[in-house]
Amino acid sequence: MIIVLKKGCKKRTVESIIKKVEELGFKAHAIFGVERTVIGAVGDDRDKHLLYALEAIPCVEKLVPILQPYKLASKEIRREPTIVKVDGASFGGGHFGVIAGPCSVETEKQIVETAIRVKKAGARMLRGGAFKPRTSPYAFQGLEEEGLKLLARAREESGLPFVTEVINPEDVELVGEYADVLQIGARNVQNFSLLRRVGKFGKPIVLKRGMSTTIQEFLMSAEYVLSEGCKDVILCERGIRTFENATRNTLDISAVPVIHERSHLPIIIDPSHATGARNYVPPLCFAAMACGADGIMVEVHPDPQKALCDGPQSLTIEDFAVLMTHLRKLSKFNGKKL
Amino acid sequence: MIIVLKKGCKKRTVESIIKKVEELGFKAHAIFGVERTVIGAVGDDRDKHLLYALEAIPCVEKLVPILQPYKLASKEIRREPTIVKVDGASFGGGHFGVIAGPCSVETEKQIVETAIRVKKAGARMLRGGAFKPRTSPYAFQGLEEEGLKLLARAREESGLPFVTEVINPEDVELVGEYADVLQIGARNVQNFSLLRRVGKFGKPIVLKRGMSTTIQEFLMSAEYVLSEGCKDVILCERGIRTFENATRNTLDISAVPVIHERSHLPIIIDPSHATGARNYVPPLCFAAMACGADGIMVEVHPDPQKALCDGPQSLTIEDFAVLMTHLRKLSKFNGKKL
């Protein structure tokens, strides 16, 4: 239920309404928009009639039920786009955030060099895997905490904030101690314990769509994070599984306008995992920006042939610099701020 | 097999080599490129050793086997992009062709008005269905020949050439008598009799990808048309069938760079059938142009609410004019000629 407040409603009143909502057994989420303040009250649908008592409060203008199954993620509760800002990188509301870096953190030299050079080319955030979800238990599983330390070192040297994946609910504190943004991978998009845990932790999240997750389910997974209090969720489309095998997955570019119609959350594109082939990465980055996406996440490696994982889909740093030049030119089309 | 000729080889010699190729039981397709002339010899792979006798001809530089299963459609035989030109509309090689019009031809007023107004807004070709493939035998099947006459009337009034679908091999002559370009619909992408027949007829073809056709199969279907002598095939990606249901189909935007890597044929995008929803059409047209597609085919109707079919995915003529303005602005990015 959306509780729309009258203009000029004081902060103290807002707090008292939140308290009442919580007394009725719901979670309250205040959303301070430019034009109006609303309180989202979410919880068990069967009890929502209780909330109508709040209509009697003078400062409450009206109550509006939320029709979508996702509540806090929906545009019904917040019409203005959410802008996720992390230390110089912004996503949403006209900001086009660029995240770049290798699939895995391998060595200090590799990650520090990549960070410094992608920053120079225009990236605003570094990516790199320390805990890697691998289909085989015998494959390289990442450098784990050592990888986190190297990422922190790269941040120090380059000034770029970094995002890295967390796999295990028990590791959220550890990863969160180092990382600026936590990534939930495609395989964990419906790992609800993990979603709740990162939602509680509070740092911004990059949430990757699963290989066979519908857009509605994807927004429901974002809802798990938002319902725990985290407000900064960046959605990431990274290809879905189809019969086509010319690309590793099929990039669902339509997810960009569909999500913009339904949600206030930013949506970025990962063309590296979507295609599995570096040649296709630049054209898909252009497609992403042109159709209104709020950013990209691309794999860049100083020496893709020697990468421990996903070499064939990684751009070289030189490729990445050329890509950024083109994106800056393209940004004149729709005024995206890079 | 590709028979590469030496520079400066005379036309008469080319003809004599073609004759020899045919005597050996192959079809010969001469391709006159800017830099070199080659002859593609296609036929039963088991007999290809016979062709090596041609290496003795002085004008023949070398023989190169074609590795892909599609031969004439492949970039191996022709490195320069094919530009399909139809009366003011061009597709490929830097030309971005815009095809617009209603799903079905309904009345003279509807189609003539649409033609005149989309031309004014910048379209270069009219589309409109006269023979409609419908899942139900009891649904409106199109105006048939009467529809072709109305399309011809719209061409006369607007100056726009038109493309329309042909469904039945026996109707190729009839449809081809009126239409400038013949369309093969998604359901007929592997209707090999129809492909052969339109290939023999010789007019340019728009070949739509099937709902579950891989890119390789799609190029093999183009090969059927090319192998009969037609050189002007425009490929059209119109969405593939996946589990996602937020859109009617899933636009496989990656097909654009994949096809450009493998084939010299132009590839255009149909965002109307891909999504089934007009709101998503403009962003996907921008994505198409930005990632290098050679054109778009969009549904436009003067009054979508009254359309006999596919109203929800049709743009109004006003929407279309706005779209064209944006596309002209975007074309500065990669120099596409609209």
Place this chain on the structure above:
Amino acid sequence: MIIVLKKGCKKRTVESIIKKVEELGFKAHAIFGVERTVIGAVGDDRDKHLLYALEAIPCVEKLVPILQPYKLASKEIRREPTIVKVDGASFGGGHFGVIAGPCSVETEKQIVETAIRVKKAGARMLRGGAFKPRTSPYAFQGLEEEGLKLLARAREESGLPFVTEVINPEDVELVGEYADVLQIGARNVQNFSLLRRVGKFGKPIVLKRGMSTTIQEFLMSAEYVLSEGCKDVILCERGIRTFENATRNTLDISAVPVIHERSHLPIIIDPSHATGARNYVPPLCFAAMACGADGIMVEVHPDPQKALCDGPQSLTIEDFAVLMTHLRKLSKFNGKKL
């Protein structure tokens, strides 16, 4: 619309009602069931109110609208299962028809030997391709009319009726002159011209489901055939296209109970094309019979290693004989008549 007649209604009266239905612009299909006779009136839905005038005829019990988009294929119009009988082979209503034979007709020896031996093992119908739909225009396209003649020869020698595919609407008469049953292949499931043509021709049809045809669309395609007057349509599930690549396609075994719930038509299984691997054929034949399918179509070749197409999925004749022994044993479970 279903026009339910009273019990004991005379044939002359039925004919006069049919005439009236046709005068109102509908096609009339009389269905003589064990308990009641009904007339299906199908045509443009917008005119169906006209039919209510028929309620005044004394012999008419009531009019019942058909809710499904497929009318003649639906169980609403005919509750009893349709049994398609072809010269000793029966499909539906407790009959489990077994069709066996090679992918392609190759030589007289091959097809005659196969026919005689599969008959001995228990097959009731021979299959074999004379016109082959191939993704490549340069691949073996079948022996065409010569293949039909060899199939006729095999029928003569073995006593088995045969089914073979027709691809081109113009070939329906030619193929139909030789074949007992016409097959519409997966790629032509929505080739509506071909469906209408075979529907008019009148011989029984095996209609294969397309790689990405939904069950509803599949029944709509059957409706095209039925609406032209043909009553004997055998549906054939042969695998759909999914992401899984351990098998060539994914056999949708659930299609059997789903179709039995919605339609009176028989549904058979083709495990050879569904899996592309002979080892998986027998277990899937058992699954088909156990879940109530009305038959199977399996590829059998006297020497699979030398088969011109689809060798890896063909059973040897010895394998087939063992399979039949098991199926006879299994048939005791649900009383299927082999």
Place this chain on the structure above:
Amino acid sequence: MIIVLKKGCKKRTVESIIKKVEELGFKAHAIFGVERTVIGAVGDDRDKHLLYALEAIPCVEKLVPILQPYKLASKEIRREPTIVKVDGASFGGGHFGVIAGPCSVETEKQIVETAIRVKKAGARMLRGGAFKPRTSPYAFQGLEEEGLKLLARAREESGLPFVTEVINPEDVELVGEYADVLQIGARNVQNFSLLRRVGKFGKPIVLKRGMSTTIQEFLMSAEYVLSEGCKDVILCERGIRTFENATRNTLDISAVPVIHERSHLPIIIDPSHATGARNYVPPLCFAAMACGADGIMVEVHPDPQKALCDGPQSLTIEDFAVLMTHLRKLSKFNGKKL
């Protein structure tokens, strides 16, 4: 690597070889077959040359590399089928285990009554959800520990062991304290932390295939469990996600023969989640048994209309009893022990 031991090799020798394998940095898994004992040595592929030193040990017959990416799950390491036995219920090697029960545990009466009655009808294991993975954070999430207690109560009253899902790695001990078998749900099939944790815990596992997991990935997930020491993994096919919407998912029945060809692990079928409709459950159970599956897991509820979740796919207890009668009859076909 498989280390094949000579016949008659003593236990003490086996232990000493295991110790040496572990000293070389590999995990050792002894497999005592009827005919031979082998030791699987699994670990980082790049070090496997080290193992060849073991060939010098007199009791070692030979070393055989494992070609499949899944090692312990593969048939290469163990040709005889694994039989998972849990207190009267057996799966694999000719045993057909039947698991029945409600989607969620709701009340003591519901679960105890169901347990007693499904046991009487022939079930060998009870299922019931205490921790429920739900797409919405606001939906009923299960009774949690209270649900486990009720399941334990039902076991006490009925004598049936039970399986229930665990979602969070931190809950493995809690759930494992009560449950006889732990279930990993479809959404967690690649939740590698959870897989490792249940593998270490050691109780038998039902591992459900994900909605878009290939069979190879599915076996790799089983490998995660096996590599931690657990030997008792029951694979469960529960439908994959495709374009077809007549059923909730598409049951991939071919997974049964494919997995039997590649792995020694038992594979069971869950037709309730595969179809989402109770009418289709019995025919698919018959298909499962006929094609060689090692069991079924079906949803049964004493009053499906009042079920808190998945009512439409639940059988009544009466339906279940009829199903069991048919399965006993069908078991004569291939000698499956129910």
